[in-house]
Amino acid sequence: MKQFVQSNIQASFLLLSEQEKADFECIKAHYKILWHHGMSMEIIIDGIPVILEKEQIVCIGPECRVSIAGDSTWSSLVFNREFYCLELHDAEVACSGFLFYGTSYPLILKLQAEDTTKFTGMYQVMLDEFDNRDHIQGEMLRMLLKRFIITCTRLGRQQYFENGIEDDPYNEIRAYRMLVETNFRTQHQVSFYAVSLHKSPKTIAHLFNRYHKTTPLKVIHDRLIQEARSLLYYTDKSAKEITHELGFEEPAHFSRFFKKCLGISPLDFRTQARLRKPGENW
Secondary structure, X not given: OEEEEEOOOOEEXXXXXXXXXXHHHHOOOOEEEEEEOOOEEEEEEOOEEEEEEXXXXXXXXXXXXXXXXXXXXXXXXXXXXXXXXXXXXXXXXXXXXXXXXXXXXXXXXXXXXXXXXXXXXXXXXXXXXXXXXXXXXXXXXXXXHHHHHHHHHHHHHHHHOOOOOOHHHHHHHHHHHXXXXXXOOOOOOHHHHHHHOOOOHHHHHHHHHHHOOOOHHHHHHHHHHHHHHHHHHHOOOOHHHHHHHOOOOOHHHHHXXXXXXXXXXXXXHHHHHHHXXXXXXX
């Protein structure tokens, strides 16, 4: 483990590997960039099983709960908002609403050989910098972390927007997703987010259809389902409590919505998810 702490502002930045699996799973309220090196590994993010293949990277937001099933080889960058706030520095890294909070299913980056070489070099420089103990170490680590995130963002844009995307529509899609992240518990209609962005719902729908191959309404529904799965998997809250927390009027409305999306009732999902073994389908 490599760790930098700036106690006066409670800033924290760590580099962890498979030897620190327990630490990685226990650390809360931190962004996590997990880089898998082995052949195949399953992780659980907010109750959702995710399979990582060799040389893949997944970005995990600070509100997410994550656990790693089995043994494999991996590296991770773990930092909190006090060390580097992505929202405050959005103009620098342009990743909120894409790498983080971008989809209900975690965004996975696939590294080719040249990408692996590039990321390995950046990671090694960070490792070396953790051994320096001078007054500029914190700023140097922030700069190196920013470079790593920017490289992830560029790679992600290449992989997830087939025909490329200009900065303006890319930023509009990110802005929509960040608004959903902030308001999905109370606002379930596209019109609310369109008004907030000074756009019409039709314009927002066209933007997503052209660049993202999904719909603005599905973004809202996917985020609700992600949160519902997390609450059902990690807590013992009743269906009534979850209904209220996610902004549905009646438990029956929530149950119908959940079953329509996943083909299973909320309580059956809870039972099956908790009995599931690593590698099994839901």
